[in-house]
Amino acid sequence: MLDDRKLDVLRAIVQDYVATHEPVGSKALAERHNLGVSPATIRNDMAALEEEGYIAQPHTSAGRVPTDKGYRLFVDRLAGIKPLSTPERRAIQLFLDGAVDLDDVVGRTVRLLAQLTHQVAVVQYPSLTRSTIRHVELLTLAPTRIMLVLITNTGRVEQRVIEGPEPVGENLLADLRARINSIVVGKRFADVAQLVQDLGESFTAEDRPIVTTVLATLLDTLVEQQEERVVLAGTANLTRFGTDFPMTIRPVLEALEEHVVLLRLLGEATEPAMVVRIGHENMHEGLAATSVVSVGYGSGDEALAKLGVLGPTRMDYPGTMGAVRAVARYVGQILAES
Amino acid sequence: MLDDRKLDVLRAIVQDYVATHEPVGSKALAERHNLGVSPATIRNDMAALEEEGYIAQPHTSAGRVPTDKGYRLFVDRLAGIKPLSTPERRAIQLFLDGAVDLDDVVGRTVRLLAQLTHQVAVVQYPSLTRSTIRHVELLTLAPTRIMLVLITNTGRVEQRVIEGPEPVGENLLADLRARINSIVVGKRFADVAQLVQDLGESFTAEDRPIVTTVLATLLDTLVEQQEERVVLAGTANLTRFGTDFPMTIRPVLEALEEHVVLLRLLGEATEPAMVVRIGHENMHEGLAATSVVSVGYGSGDEALAKLGVLGPTRMDYPGTMGAVRAVARYVGQILAES
DNA sequence: CACTGGCACTCCAGGCAGACGAGTGCCAGG
DNA sequence: CCTGGCACTCGTCTGCCTGGAGTGCCAGTG
Numbered sequence: 001m002l003d004d005r006k007l008d009v010l011r012a013i014v015q016d017y018v019a020t021h022e023p024v025g026s027k028a029l030a031e032r033h034n035l036g037v038s039p040a041t042i043r044n045d046m047a048a049l050e051e052e053g054y055i056a057q058p059h060t061s062a063g064r065v066p067t068d069k070g071y072r073l074f075v076d077r078l079a080g081i082k083p084l085s086t087p088e089r090r091a092i093q094l095f096l097d098g099a100v101d102l103d104d105v106v107g108r109t110v111r112l113l114a115q116l117t118h119q120v121a122v123v124q125y126p127s128l129t130r131s132t133i134r135h136v137e138l139l140t141l142a143p144t145r146i147m148l149v150l151i152t153n154t155g156r157v158e159q160r161v162i163e164g165p166e167p168v169g170e171n172l173l174a175d176l177r178a179r180i181n182s183i184v185v186g187k188r189f190a191d192v193a194q195l196v197q198d199l200g201e202s203f204t205a206e207d208r209p210i211v212t213t214v215l216a217t218l219l220d221t222l223v224e225q226q227e228e229r230v231v232l233a234g235t236a237n238l239t240r241f242g243t244d245f246p247m248t249i250r251p252v253l254e255a256l257e258e259h260v261v262l263l264r265l266l267g268e269a270t271e272p273a274m275v276v277r278i279g280h281e282n283m284h285e286g287l288a289a290t291s292v293v294s295v296g297y298g299s300g301d302e303a304l305a306k307l308g309v310l311g312p313t314r315m316d317y318p319g320t321m322g323a324v325r326a327v328a329r330y331v332g333q334i335l336a337e338s
Numbered sequence: 339m340l341d342d343r344k345l346d347v348l349r350a351i352v353q354d355y356v357a358t359h360e361p362v363g364s365k366a367l368a369e370r371h372n373l374g375v376s377p378a379t380i381r382n383d384m385a386a387l388e389e390e391g392y393i394a395q396p397h398t399s400a401g402r403v404p405t406d407k408g409y410r411l412f413v414d415r416l417a418g419i420k421p422l423s424t425p426e427r428r429a430i431q432l433f434l435d436g437a438v439d440l441d442d443v444v445g446r447t448v449r450l451l452a453q454l455t456h457q458v459a460v461v462q463y464p465s466l467t468r469s470t471i472r473h474v475e476l477l478t479l480a481p482t483r484i485m486l487v488l489i490t491n492t493g494r495v496e497q498r499v500i501e502g503p504e505p506v507g508e509n510l511l512a513d514l515r516a517r518i519n520s521i522v523v524g525k526r527f528a529d530v531a532q533l534v535q536d537l538g539e540s541f542t543a544e545d546r547p548i549v550t551t552v553l554a555t556l557l558d559t560l561v562e563q564q565e566e567r568v569v570l571a572g573t574a575n576l577t578r579f580g581t582d583f584p585m586t587i588r589p590v591l592e593a594l595e596e597h598v599v600l601l602r603l604l605g606e607a608t609e610p611a612m613v614v615r616i617g618h619e620n621m622h623e624g625l626a627a628t629s630v631v632s633v634g635y636g637s638g639d640e641a642l643a644k645l646g647v648l649g650p651t652r653m654d655y656p657g658t659m660g661a662v663r664a665v666a667r668y669v670g671q672i673l674a675e676s
Numbered sequence: 677c678a679c680t681g682g683c684a685c686t687c688c689a690g691g692c693a694g695a696c697g698a699g700t701g702c703c704a705g706g
Numbered sequence: 707c708c709t710g711g712c713a714c715t716c717g718t719c720t721g722c723c724t725g726g727a728g729t730g731c732c733a734g735t736g
Binding site: 037038039040041044059060061062 | 709714717
């Protein structure tokens with residue numbers, strides 16, 4: 001059904017449309033790409049491609065435009081990932097190496113991605129559940145008020161204020177702190193839940209209330225995946241979408257403000273591979289004309305979290321995928337070092 | 339020069355223009371506001387107002403539009419601050435009371451402001467320099483690596499990793515921690531600099547290198563105002579600006595991404611009073627058509643930081659100012675309680 | 677003297693017709 | 707199976723016109 005040449009034609013259509021942002025006709029195709037055949041032949045192929053739903057024409061007498069299905073085929077089978085140039089790689093490394101702490105790394109990464117791809121960049125903070133614990137600290141703020149500080153191997157710090165049922169002695173607190181750390185340090189979040197729960201039973205009944213409260217908060221912090229932080233940059237690039245702004249940019253900006261939506265767009269953090277979601281595949285009404293390219297990043301083999309970019313479906317997929325992959329790699333390296 | 343009636347006319351023009359977003363003519367003015375005079379008379383007044391630079395006409399045969407100078411006069415002398423309705427106040431309080439920690443307070447505040455004003459909201463985290471210190475913690479991450487954690491009375495937590503010149507003993511660390519806390523707790527950032535500096539001299543020469551490094555980092559954290567964090571919400575509201583999007587929305591989005599610009603827009607944190615900056619007063623090319631309403635907020639008499647909104651110069655100033663003031667008050671209350 | 681009604685003028689917005697051109701589908705011929 | 711040619715469609719651009727809103731000015735009036 002789908003000739004090699006028909007695929008060539010589809011590839012050419014996608015490339016031209018991405019470059020010009022205008023429907024592409026048979027004549028222009030024959031001229032710009034040397035396909036070795038005449039416009040008339042290309043027209044026949046285009047008719048077939050349209051029949052199959054890979055391209056469409058906005059108006060009866062206009063050129064063709066790729067459909068979501070067409071982009072999907074292009075990404076899956078017709079184009080690779082375009083590696084970055086050496087200067088670009090060097091620039092990335094240089095820029096990211098200058099970061100001083102986790103916030104800085106994430107901040108620089110998201111700005112870098114936005115600049116590199118000329119699109120909206122999204123970076124998720126290293127997930128808590130996949131991190132290991134470096135230290136747990138308990139501080140007395142007031143007689144009945146304790147602050148719990150949790151530090152991960154990626155440098156992320158979470159804090160919670162605990163309102164205790166009664167004043168807590170420094171000795172007890174020191175004891176609790178020591179015991180908690182002895183069992184959790186170096187372990188992954190997901191693995192310590194049971195250990196922490198069991199810990200409470202080794203304290204005297206007198207201390208139980210306070211200990212239980214603290215441990216419950218700790219558990220809550222460990223488990224509560226909900227507070228996955230994301231940052232974004234490059235929203236100004238949305239103005240490149242087209243000239244039919246109001247309708248198209250509005251819902252996108254709204255979607256970007258909903259962190260829940262953002263996280264869903266990036267996809268499951270467990271999936272480290274690069275994912276491209278095109279148009280309607282995003283399952284979000286306002287994002288029907290946008291694509292998301294995301295990939296996991298992490299210090300070791302598996303992903304700590306995800307990052308990616310969001311842009312119009314008519315984006316330069318090979319280039320964008322190359323940039324996203326490269327940035328993810330370097331961020332992984334940086335995090336592994338610190 | 340400027341009659342009472344001329345001022346009435348200007349007020350009417352501003353109100354109508356804000357409501358309709360269209361140049362307003364003399365006839366419509368006479369009909370909608372009962373100024374007690376005929377359109378012809380109003381035309382004369384309008385000519386005078388235009389002469390003085392308070393209004394302008396986009397085209398020769400169009401109605402009049404307020405200039406920045408006109409809005410300025412309107413804000414300063416012709417309009418008050420419109421208080422919020424009781425239900426609105428209750429909604430604010432309810433929504434903010436649900437916050438669990440500082441991040442949550444700030445996050446809720448900024449979303450609330452955006453929703454209330456239908457504009458872009460900006461909230462600055464409580465400034466470090468104006469906060470007092472609640473606790474300083476020193477943690478050993480690795481033999482030569484120490485983490486410094488700083489907790490303020492507003493619940494803000496700052497952390498730094500210190501790479502020490504040599505391994506540091508737990509005893510020394512505990513001693514240092516105790517001594518630091520004994521002199522800094524409860525004091526304001528600005529007031530402890532000298533005290534911290536002096537502290538180093540009370541240690542033995544042997545411990546000096548490590549102590550000096552730690553204290554230097556602490557000082558750096560205290561002084562470095564630079565890292566003032568701001569968050570924003572409601573960028574989707576920018577699409578209300580007008581139909582001539584591309585030109586107008588682009589530079590605004592770009593400006594909003596520059597935190598430095600944002601902070602400058604909010605103004606000096608030392609100024610607790612409400613500030614309205616109109617159009618060119620922002621001294622920023624891309625924001626020539628936007629106004630900023632900002633005000634300090636804080637638990638006590640003086641401002642911890644600022645918050646505000648940014649919108650088109652043709653905004654509802656009384657309503658916006660009312661919302662900004664009300665939100666600032668409630669945030670102040672919330673922070674004072676915690 | 678201030679206000680009013682009338683009048684001529686300006687100029688933008690929108691509708692309409694026509695020319696143009698890009699692009700298509702189809703068909704006959706190589 | 708490919709190619710060149712041809713008729714057809716339709717969107718865009720241009721110029722033109724008209725309607726209407728709004729203005730400025732002027733003479734008249736209390």
